Structures are given as structure tokens and as C-alpha cells.
Amino acid sequence: MASTHGAEVLVASNRGPVSYTADEKGSLRAKRGGGGLVSGLSAIGSDADSVWVCAALGDGDREAVRRAQGGLLPAEDTGGQRVRMLDIAPDVFADAYNGIANSVLWFVHHMLYQTPLEPVFDARFRRQWASYQAYNRAFAEALAEEAAVGAAVVVQDYHLALAPRMLRHLRPDLRIGHFSHTPWAPPDYFRLLPDDIAAELLQGILGADRAAFLTGRWADAFTACCEAVLGPGITTGTAIGVHGLGADADFLRTRAHEPDVDERMTALRREIGENRRTIVRVDRTELSKNIVRGLLAYRQLLDDHPEWRERVVHLAFAYPSRQDLAVYREYTAEVQRVAEEINAQYGTAGWRPVVLHVKDDFARSLAAYRLADVALVNPIRDGMNLVAKEVPVVSDEGCVLVLSREAGAYEELGEDAIGVNPYDIGGMAQALHAALGMPAGERAERSKRLAAAATALPPAKWFLDQLAALER
Numbered sequence: 001m002a003s004t005h006g007a008e009v010l011v012a013s014n015r016g017p018v019s020y021t022a023d024e025k026g027s028l029r030a031k032r033g034g035g036g037l038v039s040g041l042s043a044i045g046s047d048a049d050s051v052w053v054c055a056a057l058g059d060g061d062r063e064a065v066r067r068a069q070g071g072l073l074p075a076e077d078t079g080g081q082r083v084r085m086l087d088i089a090p091d092v093f094a095d096a097y098n099g100i101a102n103s104v105l106w107f108v109h110h111m112l113y114q115t116p117l118e119p120v121f122d123a124r125f126r127r128q129w130a131s132y133q134a135y136n137r138a139f140a141e142a143l144a145e146e147a148a149v150g151a152a153v154v155v156q157d158y159h160l161a162l163a164p165r166m167l168r169h170l171r172p173d174l175r176i177g178h179f180s181h182t183p184w185a186p187p188d189y190f191r192l193l194p195d196d197i198a199a200e201l202l203q204g205i206l207g208a209d210r211a212a213f214l215t216g217r218w219a220d221a222f223t224a225c226c227e228a229v230l231g232p233g234i235t236t237g238t239a240i241g242v243h244g245l246g247a248d249a250d251f252l253r254t255r256a257h258e259p260d261v262d263e264r265m266t267a268l269r270r271e272i273g274e275n276r277r278t279i280v281r282v283d284r285t286e287l288s289k290n291i292v293r294g295l296l297a298y299r300q301l302l303d304d305h306p307e308w309r310e311r312v313v314h315l316a317f318a319y320p321s322r323q324d325l326a327v328y329r330e331y332t333a334e335v336q337r338v339a340e341e342i343n344a345q346y347g348t349a350g351w352r353p354v355v356l357h358v359k360d361d362f363a364r365s366l367a368a369y370r371l372a373d374v375a376l377v378n379p380i381r382d383g384m385n386l387v388a389k390e391v392p393v394v395s396d397e398g399c400v401l402v403l404s405r406e407a408g409a410y411e412e413l414g415e416d417a418i419g420v421n422p423y424d425i426g427g428m429a430q431a432l433h434a435a436l437g438m439p440a441g442e443r444a445e446r447s448k449r450l451a452a453a454a455t456a457l458p459p460a461k462w463f464l465d466q467l468a469a470l471e472r
């Protein structure tokens with residue numbers, strides 16, 4: 001049912017702007033999420049005309065939804081923003097999020113399947129698919145309830161590929177956009193999905209008036225998949241858009257100079273030691289981020305160029321992510337194992353070659369950005385990669401960016417970065433060597449240009465441009 005006083009602008013995403021943890025006494029603590037997505041979507045504003053619909057992700061969130069009696073979260077937790085969190089049945093949510101979104105769709109778009117990690121499309125997969133449909137339906141129904149007549153709705157990411165079409169059926173009056181934050185797989189890879197599933201996913205997104213992507217490359221792949229799976233000319237009813245997402249320069253520059261970041265810098269300097277260069281990386285422990293090959297490239301650098309031993313430290317921050325999935329837990333353990341191996345092989349009494357931190361700490365990440373001489377961003381595939389954009393903005397002395405050609409950010413930053421093939425360990429070792437040896441003047445010039453390019457598309461502009469395009 002369309003509500004008469006509904007919202008004019010709506011956002012839908014799996015992960016919302018706030019999450020809850022309960023302490024032993026049962027009090028709930030609200031924590032605001034970080035990152036470009038939250039800051040971009042926050043441009044939705046906090047007036048009565050907008051609503052953000054998201055899923056409850058854990059027990060704390062579910063409790064918060066119960067206390068909100070299924071309605072909007074308390075304004076003091078959301079900074080005034082109207083947020084409706086959906087308490088989707090835990091088994092349905094787990095199948096949709098862990099089973100389909102993160103184990104199948106994420107793997108397809110990032111082309112991550114490799115023996116022995118192969119796709120399995122069996123009866124269990126079909127049951128999970130039914131949950132993915134139900135999860136998408138729950139979002140579509142909530143959006144249909146909250147939206148005013150003719151409202152604009154922007155649906156985010158691969159978790160919600162079916163929701164646009166479902167919403168279109170419920171509310172033909174709405175203007176619906178879908179935005180993909182991931183790469184899109186090329187047709188030959190996408191078609192490893194069962195035919196009916198591939199078609200349903202594409203038709204789900206084509207239910208939107210506009211489907212948008214972070215780069216032209218992912219938008220073209222989507223169109224190519226539509227043509228290959230559904231037939232020529234099929235996308236004519238849906239506009240295809242491209243909106244790059246940049247770093248939030250004002251926020252980052254202010255936040256990176258707060259006292260907690262200074263404290264972390266002092267601690268990190270102690271871990272690094274005197275007169276040493278730093279190679280910095282910050283990622284979720286995520287297979288697509290290619291952390292292990294990055295470490296192997298660093299090991300090869302120390303092997304091929306003994307002159308860097310004792311003179312460089314690799315700060316590798318790999319924050320736990322999606323740990324419900326065994327393959328992510330194993331990957332996290334592998335990252336730790338390889339880092340320890342390198343330290344055992346090369347470390348000396350006064351020098352630890354790899355400083356690995358696995359506990360999420362945003363202030364410490366910013367401290368590492370400030371100290372970075374070289375930033376290593378080497379994903380196998382990545383929709384954009386904001387770290388590549390953030391480090392040049394924050395680094396105190398300017399940094400050299402070693403960047404995978406397969407990151408969306410490469411389209412905007414490639415000219416001033418050192419580009420690498422993320423599978424080529426030797427090539428990445430050479431790139432690190434070149435980066436460490438780059439003359440200070442060239443490094444400063446390039447870093448300045450990188451920072452300018454990285455901040456050209458602030459998150460609020462990214463969001464408002466999408467809305468404006470939906471208006472047309």
C-alpha cells in the first residue's frame with residue numbers, strides 16, 4: 001500500500017548506516033558505519049522525506065528492531081536519519097547473504113572460482129535461492145510501503161538484484177534506480193550461473209528505470225550479459241549509467257588529524273623503527289583483495305633486492321570480514337601464516353619485515369595512510385577500491401600507488417599509479433622496487449595528481465548525481 005505521507009527519496013542496502021551490539025546487561029550500543037557508501041548515501045538527508053531501508057545483520061540489530069517495534073530506528077542512533085531496519089528470519093537471511101550473495105554472486109562478479117573452490121548448483125543452492133528471493137521481496141515490500149507517490153528509490157548492490165523488478169510490480173509509479181558496487185562479470189563467466197538464475201538476476205535489475213555502475217567497464221559487461229542471456233536490444237527500457245565514487249577529502253583530512261590518529265602514529269613508528277620506508281595496505285580479509293599474493297610479492301622483493309632488507313616495513317592491515325564463511329576464515333589464517341613465514345625467514349632482532357594487524361581500527365588505518373611511502377592495492381578485481389583513493393589524500397609526504405589494473409579506480413588513477421597484473425607476483429615485486437626507489441620530486445608530483453583525481457567525485461555528489469539522473 002502506498003502511504004499518503006511517504007518518503008520522496010529512498011535508499012535500500014543490505015548493510016545500513018548503523019549497527020548495534022548488546023552488552024551483558026542488555027543495553028544496546030549503536031555504532032555508525034564508515035566508508036564511502038555510508039557517507040555518500042547519507043546525502044539522502046535527515047528530513048521526513050527520506051528513508052533508508054536496510055537489513056538487521058546480527059542479534060544486536062534484531063533486538064534494536066524489536067525495540068523499535070518494527071518501525072524506524074531511534075533518531076539519536078542514526079543522527080536524525082530515518083532508517084527502517086528489516087528483521088528478516090535468520091535462516092532466510094543467512095541463505096540470502098552468506099549463501100547466495102557472498103558465496104555465489106560475489107564470486108561470479110569477482111571471477112573468484114578456482115579449483116577446488118568451484119560453483120555448486122545443487123538442491124541446497126536452489127533452497128538458498130528461494131531465500132534470496134524472499135529477502136529481496138521483504139525489501140521490495142518495505143520500500144513499497146514507505147514510498148510516496150512518484151518517489152525515487154535507489155537500490156544498492158548484488159544483495160538486492162531482484163528487488164527493482166519486484167518493486168516495479170508493486171508500485172509502477174516509482175522511479176527506481178539500481179547501483180552495483182562490484183565489478184560485473186563478462187558474459188562467458190556470468191553464464192556459469194544456471195540459465196534461469198542468470199536471466200532472473202538480469203531481469204531483476206532491468207526492472208529499474210536506471211542501472212548504474214562504478215565504471216564504464218562494468219556497465220558494458222552488464223549490457224553484454226543482458227544481450228547474451230536475454231537477447232539483443234533487451235536493455236532499451238533501462239538507462240545504463242556510470243557514476244565513479246571518490247574519496248571524501250574533507251572528512252578524511254579532518255579525521256586523520258585527530259588525537260587518536262596521532263597516538264596510533266606514535267605506536268606504529270615504534271613498530272616500524274628508525275629510517276625505514278613503509279609499504280601500506282588496508283583491506284577487509286577478502287579473497288578478491290589478493291592479500292596473500294601481495295605478501296608473496298613483498299617476499300620476492302626482499303629476495304631479489306637484498307638492499308631493501310632492514311630498510312622497509314610492510315604495514316598490512318587485514319580486517320576480518322564475512323567470517324561466517326569457511327573460505328574467508330581459511331583465507332584469514334593463510335594471510336597470517338604467510339606474514340609469519342616472511343618474518344621468520346627475514347626478520348632480525350631489530351626489524352620485523354611485516355607488521356600485520358587483523359583487528360579493525362579506523363584510526364590506525366588513517367595513521368598508516370599518513371605514514372605511507374608506498375600504497376599497495378592489488379585486487380584480483382574490484383568495483384572501485386576506495387583505499388587507492390584515500391591514501392594519496394591522507395599521506396603526509398605523498399605516496400606512490402601500486403595499483404592493480406583490475407580495480408575500477410585504475411580507470412581514473414592509472415596514469416599516475418604504477419599499474420600491476422594482480423596475478424603476477426614477480427611483476428608486483430618489480431613494481432614495489434620501482435615505487436620504493438622513485439625520486440622524491442616525482443613521487444610528490446604524482447601523489448598530488450592522484451589526490452586531485454581521487455577527490456573529484458565526492459560521495460555526496462555521487463549520490464545526488466544518481467538522483468538527478470533518475471529525475472530526468
Ligand code: G6P
Pocket residue numbers: 015157181182321322
Ligand atoms: C563491498 C560491497 C558492499 C559491502 C562491503 C562490506 O564493498 O559492495 O555492499 O557492504 O563490501 O561487506 P559486508 O559483507 O561486510 O557488508
